[in-house]
Amino acid sequence: MPWQKSALTLSLILISAIISFAMGFGENRELMRLLTFTDFSIRGQQIFHHTFSAMLSTGQWWRLVTPAFMHFSELHLVFNLLWIWVVGSRIEQLHGRWVMLCLFLSAAILSNLAQFLVSGPMFGGMSGVVYAVLGYSWLWDKQGYRPRFGLPQGLMGFMLVWLVLGYLGILQWVGMGAVANTAHLVGLLVGLLFVLPVKLFSRRVSS
Numbered sequence: 001m002p003w004q005k006s007a008l009t010l011s012l013i014l015i016s017a018i019i020s021f022a023m024g025f026g027e028n029r030e031l032m033r034l035l036t037f038t039d040f041s042i043r044g045q046q047i048f049h050h051t052f053s054a055m056l057s058t059g060q061w062w063r064l065v066t067p068a069f070m071h072f073s074e075l076h077l078v079f080n081l082l083w084i085w086v087v088g089s090r091i092e093q094l095h096g097r098w099v100m101l102c103l104f105l106s107a108a109i110l111s112n113l114a115q116f117l118v119s120g121p122m123f124g125g126m127s128g129v130v131y132a133v134l135g136y137s138w139l140w141d142k143q144g145y146r147p148r149f150g151l152p153q154g155l156m157g158f159m160l161v162w163l164v165l166g167y168l169g170i171l172q173w174v175g176m177g178a179v180a181n182t183a184h185l186v187g188l189l190v191g192l193l194f195v196l197p198v199k200l201f202s203r204r205v206s207s
Contacts, residue, residue, distance in 0.1 A: 007092075016126060019069040019070060020077050035066040037116040039060075047122060052113075068124070088104075106194065114185075131163075135190075135191030
């Protein structure tokens with residue numbers, strides 16, 4: 001069945017939806033504390049969070065990935081998961097489940113870490129992964145590799161404009177809320193860099 005070829009992508013979407021609704025899109029602080037990059041506490045207007053090394057030393061390794069599943073509004077959730085379905089399912093179907101899994105984990109961990117270093121633990125969303133799958137599929141097609149993903153040519157231009165608008169603060173100014181710009185940028189770089197090892201590995205397997 002077609003959905004079985006996209007089982008990983010569907011699982012990522014389902015986990016994101018369950019977690020986002022369970023934490024009330026940010027209202028359930030206790031659940032958030034279990035899933036943010038590091039644990040945190042709020043005293044007055046200040047946020048105090050554990051360090052990265054403290055998180056690792058206490059064995060809370062899941063936190064490297066779980067912020068990617070947290071979303072803070074219905075629009076945020078739908079926007080990200082639509083891209084994950086459209087692009088991620090193509091990657092899983094054409095390049096295999098392991099490629100999609102490795103791309104997801106690399107993008108989630110590195111974009112989460114980068115965003116944490118810039119802003120602390122109060123962030124979430126699959127946007128870094130979205131930029132990774134878009135960057136990967138765009139560069140793969142741009143290099144003329146096969147099989148092609150066949151995404152619209154102007155898609156990457158749109159996402160780059162969106163990235164610039166985020167860094168300029170325009171998205172937040174028009175009411176989009178805080179934007180994890182660093183996660184977007186790092187996710188994009190991960191996706192672009194991921195093309196080379198996948199191509200080299202596919203050549204080795206086929207030779």
